[in-house]
Amino acid sequence: MSAQAIIEAKAVSKWYGQFHALKGINLTVHKGERIVICGPSGSGKSTLIRCFNRLEAHQEGEIVVNGVTLHGRMSNVAAVRSNVGMVFQHFNLFPHMTVLMNCMAGPMWVKGVSAAEARHTALKFLERVRIPEQANKFPVQLSGGQQQRVAIARSLCMKPDVMLFDEPTSALDPEMVSEVLETMTGLARDGMTMVCVTHEMGFARAVADRVIFMDAGQIVEEGTPDAFFGNPRHDRTKVFLSQILKH
Amino acid sequence: MLYPDTVEAEVLVHKLWFVATMFGIVLLVFMAFNMSGTGFAELMRPVIGEPSTSGLYGRFAIGFSIAVIFTLNVVLIGFAPLKLQIGIVWLELLLLFIAFFETFHLSLPFIREKLPFLISQGVVTTLYVSAISIVIASVIAVAGAVAKLSNNGFAYAIASFYTSFFRGLPLLMQVYLIYLGLPQLGFVINAVPAGILALSLCYGAYMTEIFRSGIQSIDRGQWEASRSMGFGFALTMRRIILPQALPVIIPPTGNQFISMLKDSSLVSVIGVWELMFLARTLGQKTFQHMEMLISAAVIYWMLSICLELIQSRIERHYARSKVR
Ligand SMILES: Nc1ncnc2c1ncn2[C@@H]1O[C@H](COP(=O)(O)OP(=O)(O)OP(=O)(O)O)[C@@H](O)[C@H]1O
Ligand SMILES: [Mg+2]
Numbered sequence: 001m002s003a004q005a006i007i008e009a010k011a012v013s014k015w016y017g018q019f020h021a022l023k024g025i026n027l028t029v030h031k032g033e034r035i036v037i038c039g040p041s042g043s044g045k046s047t048l049i050r051c052f053n054r055l056e057a058h059q060e061g062e063i064v065v066n067g068v069t070l071h072g073r074m075s076n077v078a079a080v081r082s083n084v085g086m087v088f089q090h091f092n093l094f095p096h097m098t099v100l101m102n103c104m105a106g107p108m109w110v111k112g113v114s115a116a117e118a119r120h121t122a123l124k125f126l127e128r129v130r131i132p133e134q135a136n137k138f139p140v141q142l143s144g145g146q147q148q149r150v151a152i153a154r155s156l157c158m159k160p161d162v163m164l165f166d167e168p169t170s171a172l173d174p175e176m177v178s179e180v181l182e183t184m185t186g187l188a189r190d191g192m193t194m195v196c197v198t199h200e201m202g203f204a205r206a207v208a209d210r211v212i213f214m215d216a217g218q219i220v221e222e223g224t225p226d227a228f229f230g231n232p233r234h235d236r237t238k239v240f241l242s243q244i245l246k247h
Numbered sequence: 248m249l250y251p252d253t254v255e256a257e258v259l260v261h262k263l264w265f266v267a268t269m270f271g272i273v274l275l276v277f278m279a280f281n282m283s284g285t286g287f288a289e290l291m292r293p294v295i296g297e298p299s300t301s302g303l304y305g306r307f308a309i310g311f312s313i314a315v316i317f318t319l320n321v322v323l324i325g326f327a328p329l330k331l332q333i334g335i336v337w338l339e340l341l342l343l344f345i346a347f348f349e350t351f352h353l354s355l356p357f358i359r360e361k362l363p364f365l366i367s368q369g370v371v372t373t374l375y376v377s378a379i380s381i382v383i384a385s386v387i388a389v390a391g392a393v394a395k396l397s398n399n400g401f402a403y404a405i406a407s408f409y410t411s412f413f414r415g416l417p418l419l420m421q422v423y424l425i426y427l428g429l430p431q432l433g434f435v436i437n438a439v440p441a442g443i444l445a446l447s448l449c450y451g452a453y454m455t456e457i458f459r460s461g462i463q464s465i466d467r468g469q470w471e472a473s474r475s476m477g478f479g480f481a482l483t484m485r486r487i488i489l490p491q492a493l494p495v496i497i498p499p500t501g502n503q504f505i506s507m508l509k510d511s512s513l514v515s516v517i518g519v520w521e522l523m524f525l526a527r528t529l530g531q532k533t534f535q536h537m538e539m540l541i542s543a544a545v546i547y548w549m550l551s552i553c554l555e556l557i558q559s560r561i562e563r564h565y566a567r568s569k570v571r
Contacts, residue, residue, distance in 0.1 A: 053475055082477030092472035096490045096565075106476040109486065158476060 145176030
């Protein structure tokens with residue numbers, strides 16, 4: 001592919017103490033690409049995407065985000081992070097601020113945008129995730145699905161080049177999963193670059209350009225959704241798919 | 248307030264067994280005291296005759312009347328709505344206290360004469376010594392808490408040495424050490440700054456621990472979320488972590504403020520003319536100790552009440568984001 005690479009991971013290894021959590025990961029995320037990462041629990045999916053904005057440190061290999069190499073002594077980590085949106089499993093909204101303020105905080109305090117403009121942007125993205133009417137509530141007053149959509153809007157307000165999702169729907173009740181997935185599908189359709197850890201295989205099939213299967217800290221298999229679901233090559237992938245598609 | 252159940256519990260003070268027990272206990276207690284010399288016994292004269300000769304019957308009658316009044320009072324208060332209940336009980340307890348102070352036969356003119364000076368000199372000194380110390384202690388506490396949570400060895404060592412030392416020594420000793428010890432090192436220090444320094448350092452040490460535990464109580468996800476948006480350490484601390492830690496920090500900090508207000512009386516030992524110092528000295532010449540001590544006590548209490556009110560206001564402010 002000739003498109004510009006937004007995230008490039010080369011032979012990335014990470015240890016938690018003695019435990020080898022990532023074992024030589026190679027992955028390139030191109031502009032506009034939608035990547036879904038799946039794999040059994042403990043396989044290192046969260047660890048990997050948390051390395052992409054250096055919430056976690058890797059010990060070997062190289063990660064380049066938007067042309068900036070991530071390492072322990074970098075001085076511009078904030079600039080890199082503010083261009084990489086992240087949505088967490090447990091939302092992690094700021095509970096002491098209103099929904100609107102959650103969305104305005106980043107642009108105002110990090111990018112130095114004026115309050116009026118931040119407010120305008122925030123309302124635009126809240127509209128986009130279809131909860132503008134909740135703007136003045138506090139996060140606890142919203143349902144899980146609404147909170148997650150606010151979290152997405154909060155990230156979007158930073159106008160990131162890429163969005164990372166770490167199991168955004170797995171803490172939600174079933175009836176709220178679809179509203180969040182719809183929001184994410186909308187984002188994908190608008191061309192947002194996305195790396196998404198999820199076990200929602202319907203979503204993966206519908207929007208992913210590539211599906212990546214991880215096990216025990218390694219990328220075992222990757223391919224287009226059709227190839228991945230229709231014709232998995234590795235036994236571990238087959239076992240995993242048969243387990244999650246059973247439900 | 249506790250999270251109330253939707254099923255109303257029966258009112259305790261309207262249960263027969265409770266009322267009967269209460270009545271019995273009050274009756275016995277007041278029979279055990281010899282009340283025959285009191286004003287209440289005088290009021291009972293039509294029933295019991297000459298109080299001092301009324302004997303067991305007199306004691307019983309007095310105890311019985313008091314028990315009836317007491318029990319009736321409690322049962323009636325039980326019917327009132329919550330706010331009114333709180334008000335009445337406060338008022339009654341206050342009246343009891345006033346009755347207690349009445350028994351000292353305080354000289355009101357003497358109080359009236361000395362009170363302006365007690366306030367203009369004593370209260371003002373107490374207030375500014377405490378206020379400055381509170382501000383300094385809070386600043387120390389934030390810095391200390393951050394240092395204690397950092398993985399910088401120097402910062403941690405200094406902060407933990409500091410909290411250990413100043414929590415480990417009696418405040419009175421710290422006051423002496425600073426006032427008498429610093430001049431030996433060549434820093435001659437006045438009584439008021441010495442007192443402020445001692446109070447700030449001591450309370451800063453306690454509050455460091457309060458702030459540290461408050462900061463630690465915040466979920467790691469909050470750090471991650473703000474970091475992932477590009478917030479630096481100072482911004483995360485100031486805008487995300489501390490505001491959320493405050494509701495946890497405020498109740499024990501309010502405690503510390505109130506306690507500091509009163510512990511500022513310890514600086515009287517180095518001759519600072521604050522409330523306690525004046526209360527002890529103003530009445531000395533004429534042996535009217537009680538007048539000044541009680542006035543000072545009331546003043547301390549009222550100042551503490553102000554702090555309590557401020558604390559509850561702030562707590563209510565921070566409760567907003569928790570209500571559904
Ligand atoms: N802070 C940590 N300290 C030590 N080990 C950790 C830490 N975080 C994760 N691990 C280990 O690293 C491995 C990968 O964890 P990770 O959270 O990336 O898994 P995951 O694929 O996201 O799993 P899940 O689907 O359960 O979220 C796990 O075995 C986990 O026990
Ligand atoms: Mg995970």
